[in-house]
Amino acid sequence: MRIEQVDLIHVQVPLVEPFRISTASVDVKDAIICRVRSEGIVGIGESSPMSGSFYSADTPESCIDALKKLLIPRLLGREISGPQEFHDVMADVPGNFFAKSGLEMALWDLEARRLETPLYELLGGAGGEIPSGVAIGIYDTLDALLHRVETFLSHGYARVKIKIKPGWDVEPVSEIRRVFGDIPLMVDANAAYSLADARVFQELDEFHLTMFEQPFPGHALDDLATLQSMIETPICLDESAETLESIQRAVSIDAGRIVNIKLQRVGGLGPAVTIHDYCIAHDVPVWCGYMPELGVSTAYGIHLSTLPGFTVPGDIEPSLRWFIDDITDPLIEMSSPGKIAVPDLPGIGFELDAKKVEKYKVWEESFRG
Numbered sequence: 001m002r003i004e005q006v007d008l009i010h011v012q013v014p015l016v017e018p019f020r021i022s023t024a025s026v027d028v029k030d031a032i033i034c035r036v037r038s039e040g041i042v043g044i045g046e047s048s049p050m051s052g053s054f055y056s057a058d059t060p061e062s063c064i065d066a067l068k069k070l071l072i073p074r075l076l077g078r079e080i081s082g083p084q085e086f087h088d089v090m091a092d093v094p095g096n097f098f099a100k101s102g103l104e105m106a107l108w109d110l111e112a113r114r115l116e117t118p119l120y121e122l123l124g125g126a127g128g129e130i131p132s133g134v135a136i137g138i139y140d141t142l143d144a145l146l147h148r149v150e151t152f153l154s155h156g157y158a159r160v161k162i163k164i165k166p167g168w169d170v171e172p173v174s175e176i177r178r179v180f181g182d183i184p185l186m187v188d189a190n191a192a193y194s195l196a197d198a199r200v201f202q203e204l205d206e207f208h209l210t211m212f213e214q215p216f217p218g219h220a221l222d223d224l225a226t227l228q229s230m231i232e233t234p235i236c237l238d239e240s241a242e243t244l245e246s247i248q249r250a251v252s253i254d255a256g257r258i259v260n261i262k263l264q265r266v267g268g269l270g271p272a273v274t275i276h277d278y279c280i281a282h283d284v285p286v287w288c289g290y291m292p293e294l295g296v297s298t299a300y301g302i303h304l305s306t307l308p309g310f311t312v313p314g315d316i317e318p319s320l321r322w323f324i325d326d327i328t329d330p331l332i333e334m335s336s337p338g339k340i341a342v343p344d345l346p347g348i349g350f351e352l353d354a355k356k357v358e359k360y361k362v363w364e365e366s367f368r369g
Ligand code: MG
Pocket: 188, 190, 213, 214, 238, 239, 260, 289
């Protein structure tokens, strides 16, 4: 396919309520929609950074800069054999995973539409439905948290994850267990602790959670391995799982027994499938993480989650759980309680809603090769 045109559209959609984690809070969702045109077919992707330093160092500004100056010039006018070649073309551009994933996704959509096949078939996955787990942020009071848990359980979510930070950990978990019993429950620290806090995780170990997600900073693999040796609950890697090499090292020293695969963090579907294949060969369950993202990026997570190694419910949730609106047609919605249907249409099976893109657009630029 020859890449003839790339459009970047920066959109901002307000969140239903602020999302607070151990590192920051956010109330507007930024996304850079990447629309790639080749031989009369258009593929769409989403580079989905958060403003500020919410999850990673990637921001809307840094992603737009990388897309305009580093990535699009390497792709425009070039003839490539398919989406797999994207990472060869970008081999001399280190990092910039959030920016890369938006463009790379669009190439997968293009290829699947060209072949008139659903994306999951191209990836080697299955159709049907995927489980939807809910992620719940940090609140000022336990009552506010318990109220959210009750509401989301009534929606049928396949598991509950709460965000924790020092001072907001054992008590909220204990209260959820007391009120809601033995529900599938996990915690995500977003790297807020150190080995000096091991006692917190030893206490949490008593509550039989499905996993502890990223207790320590991403690079602290040795400390994570030490913690894992002290507790029964499996540690799940998120911020530590940026590259296949970091995951291989973590698995080899037992610093993590479950991997959260985030498309944005690893740079797109190609690296995500490679990580999946490594994990399945090493009996490491994986699930699809989410930050949250708008509907385009979420659609890729839905297709990815049909691969056989995705044996644990992920974070993928309906559009309106997080946002007042979304830019895809249709919106991401549950197809049955706690489940989301995988579209059987060509490509990702979702289109951009032109009116909503216009409504939430803050900037747009086109590049032709
Ligand atoms: Mg996480």
